[in-house]
Amino acid sequence: MSFHEVRFPANLSFGSVGGPERRTEVVTLANGFEERNTPWEHSRRRYDAGIGMRSLDDVETLISFFEARRGQLTGFRWKDWSDYKSGLPSKPPEYTDQIIAWGDGETVEFPLLKTYRSGEETYARPIQKPVEGTVKLGLKGDPLSEGTHFTVDYTTGRVTFMTAPETGAEVTAGYEFDVPVRFDTDRIHTSVASFQAGDAPNVPVVEVRV
Template sequence: MSFHEVRFPAALSFGALGGPERRTEIVTLANGAEERNSPWAHSRRRYDAGLGLRSLDDLEEVVAFFEARRGQLHGFRWKDWGDYKSCRPSGELTVLDQFLGEGDEERRVFQLVKRYGQGAGAYDRPIAKPVAGTLIVALDGLLRLPGEHYSLDETTGEVSFVHPPDAGVRVTAGFEFDVPVRFDTDRIATSVESFRAGEAPDLPVIEVRI
């Protein structure tokens, strides 16, 4: 899959409408009971990028970005203003925000994840597009240093330790992240008159798997 490591203008994604979706297959049995199943292990996010546009200059900037991605052809990064941190959007990052796993003296690579919910029903979302310079990592609460103790692949969200963490050691992290997406259309249709009247173009964006 072709992916460009560039972010859709963050100021223009502010105000966009969107969020996660799931796919659930429901079968109603003869007795009225339901059987429900989901073929998706992970949710998928959709957004409408057109709702964040407020001026003709914004529109020109988005058209240029759309053309550079060749429509649906190339993926890109998207900032979801409602969910872009390992903590609450209003909070400050800490090394204890997210649990990545436990050491076993052999494993060196840990995938960034964000957990939603509590207990047995919690959902761990893989984070593939961390924001450069925001990651902080700890082993049993002790801050580790990038370069000296670990490295981060910013294109996959994998944290690689120089030495495997000791058995039972908790690996935790705090970070900001983007959503990997692509345009879900090959066409932008608008007019100057309609845009000035407050009618934003329909510009769907959909999450892609990395």
């Protein structure tokens, strides 16, 4: 799949609407009870980039970005302003934010994860597009240094230790991240008159599996 490691202008994604969606298959039985199942292990996010348009200059920037991606053909990075950090939105990422693995004495490569919790239930989301320079790792509660103790593949969201963490060692991480997306349309409709009157173009964006 064609993908450009470039972020959609963050000032244009600010103010956009969107979020995660799930696919649930619901079958209502003759007795009124339901059977529910999902073919998706992970949620998929959708956004409308048009909401963030505020001027004709913004529209020009959008069109340039759209044309450079060839419409739906090529994926790109998207900053989801409502969910782009490993911890609380009000705080900078810390190496203690997320437990991503437990050492086994052999494995040196681990994927970044973000775990969502509600009561007893959890969901672990793969983080495949961390923002360069923001990843912090910890081992057994102590901070580590990128380049000295570990390296990061910022295109896949995988971290590699120079030495395998010992068995039972807690591996933690903090980071900022983007969402891999593509345009969900091959058309951009704009109107100068309507835009100046306050109507923004509709620009659907959808998350892609990478």
